[in-house]
Amino acid sequence: MEFNVKVWRQKNAKTKGHFETYHIAGIEEDASFLEMLDILNEQLIREGKDPISFDHDCREGICGACSLYIDGRAHGPDDHVTTCQLFMRHFKDGATITVEPWRSAAFPVIKDLVVERRAFDKILQAGGFISVRTGSAQDANNILISHDKAEESMDAAACVGCGACVATCKNGSAMLFVAARVSSLALLPQGRPEAARRAKAMVAKMDELGFGNCTNTRACELECPKGITVAHIARLNREFLKAKFSD
């Protein structure tokens, strides 16, 4: 297969970026999108050009590092996958493919397609944990959790922290990300003692870091590679309101 790849190039956070288009041929249809970029980079280096920087690591769809906006969609045209699990068989031979970084005020570009997502770490540091000291836990089976509750909590805990929800949202809101963590812990008895504090602190931190407001467009759930639904946003809102009323 062959493609024209139109890529966002930006030297660093301080300079302005622009698109450049490269032609690439000889791609197997079983190749992944990132393998295609690897091959393109080999080609660029041999031509004496600067290769394209992009974040990636596990290439199994679980680390959440890859973060490409492809043909107008976070993680590209396939549903519920990360970019690394996107395969070239989803593209038409000869197509022009546009590749951009996540666009969000809270995720500044470091270089080319690489963005800074430290804001997510900061939101979690604000309260995305249970305050348990190592070694002080009771026997695991003393806490009973119904099968369905555990599964529902796991649905939310599957978040990989990639930022597709933010990149997709027209307001640049991180609500789905925050909701996934708040909801996952709020569903479990271990998470209840700090539930109110957690919801308030994480929402406050999200606002402080420049993420936008949620206006319930549900675009985020369509692009979430792990299929996390806005039902968790509803739970976050309930937790947040409960916390506010108990103030």
Add this chain to the structure above:
Amino acid sequence: MAEKLNSKIPEGPLSEKWTRRKSEIHLVSPNNKRKLDIIVVGTGLGGASAAAALGELGYNVKIFCISDSPRRAHSIAAQGGINAAKNYQNDNDSVYRLFYDTIKGGDYRSREANVYRLAEVSAAIIDQCVAQGIPFAREYGGYLANRSFGGVQVSRTFYARGQTGQQLLLGAYASLNKEIAAGTVKSYPRHEMLDLVLVNGQAKGIITRNLVTGEIERFGAHAVIIATGGYGNTYFLSTNAMNSNGSAALQCYKKGAFFANPCFAQIHPTCIPVHGDQQCKLTLMSESLRNDGRIWVPKKKEDVEKLRRHEIKPSQIPEEDRDYYLERRYPAFGNLVPRDVASRAAKERCDAGFGVNETGKAVFLDFADAIKRLGKQRVAERYGNLFEMYEKITASSPWEEPMMIYPAIHYTMGGIWVDYDLQTTVPGLFAIGEANFSDHGGNRLGASALMQGLADGYFIVPVTIGDYLSKKFAEPKTDTDSPEFIEAERAVQARIDRLFSIGGTETVDSIHKQLGHIMWEYVGMARNEEGLKKAIQEIRELKEKFYTSVKVPGSQYEFNQELEKALRLEDFFEIGELMARDALNREESCGGHFRVESQTEEGEAKRDDANFMYVAAWEYKGEGKEPELHKEPLKYEFIEVKTRNYKE
């Protein structure tokens, strides 16, 4: 010589050793802990849990990772589960059995005392993880669910769908975040350790490169913990993440930490086969699939031919024409034999011409029976996400046709040599998780890597490091302007300058790929004397070629992934050579290390306990010089050493 390798195993009965050691360890009072700085390198299960636990104790911790966030560490990708001797299933499990299975699974090449301690603390890990809010799978009554893994006959594996590593890492990362918020831990993402700094022979800090700005930075501490995982990416193609590397471990080796059993690399039997030469990463299919999946190849060569020409589908081959070779060869364990055994058996069938895809390097993993027995829904609950992932990658549905799988490099049991306290041969330098060598011998059992990472990080190193630090609290903060730090920084800078000065035409990846071919060919699933000698020779030649023909584009002072890869590849050359050298020295087959010269008539691995029941610890002797081998004899006082038998 002898005192160089003092494993410091406590006296007394096996079950009392850890208690005894803990009672001997000197304590550091809370007000003195505040004066002590600890550097942790790596944020996987080991690093994140250690940093969190040390922060809780009141030490000043600095934690470094190469990713944009600690949560990206490759522990995140572990799928199947974590072992613990809880005996929740009433299937007669115990600390002793977990210990015994691990020693036996490791083919009697790990330390009794370390492995027993691992089994001993395993139960507390599950308690800790549940308290952190990790949504492990539950039975309908609300109790924790378990499944089985290779090499054992009980169900002791706890799991969260096929994403157990992710959930455990997010738990450790959450605890780390708690400590970062509390101010006890400071996090340095996108920083890569490029050297270890010794002052008066003691580990006192590290040199890093800021991966965003490119600046070289110095960090000092009273002790350094290495938790940077394994070196499986020496092979280029592996199940490791793209950025996983052995560089931090190699820097420690070059500064005097012995490197133990480097040749012990695990080849995982169930990975998605290589599809062409454009690939850079292999994907694992969890071992948990072997609970219900059956592995087979056709009995008849004509069926193999038809499969390769796509004239028939695997489901069309009748039952009597299928060779369920693991069930045939190992009736007692069947499809759940340990990984090394399963991998070699797959290779044996493929080498005999029964590989089921075009490349001849694939076998089937079939769920048809499980779907019939359990129904689609229960199979989906257990493996749904794995089936989906397989289908995304291969465009073939495991619900319709069996998966195709083949062995691939997955984990390295070898690593930095540590004593019972997890301290290396360099005072003040500790190594935990996959980065050390201590618990898995020649082969690691499934669901034990997560157990070891968290055991080391939550429960062992936070205790043992206290003994070292109890003598250090009176020492002032480490001065990073000392000659030792300046010299280390200068050496790192020289390394980087050299790489940019080469100005060749070859890409880093293309040379790494060649290294991978050498490693897989000669230091892979079957090794022999001639091949290993050839490997050492070819790696040296390739390294020379690297220094004359590689092209590192861009500059130092920017985000530069090619420079990162080039620095890591320099280290992979040395690790690769050390692996081949160790494999050459170990003239026996054990665990994942299979020397063709040492096998039984049935083709099983043949150990040589009389001559090789030792840990091979290699000491660096300088650039271009041969490393020196030190032997730590392995003594089995509490169990009888036997030939591994998974047949009956």
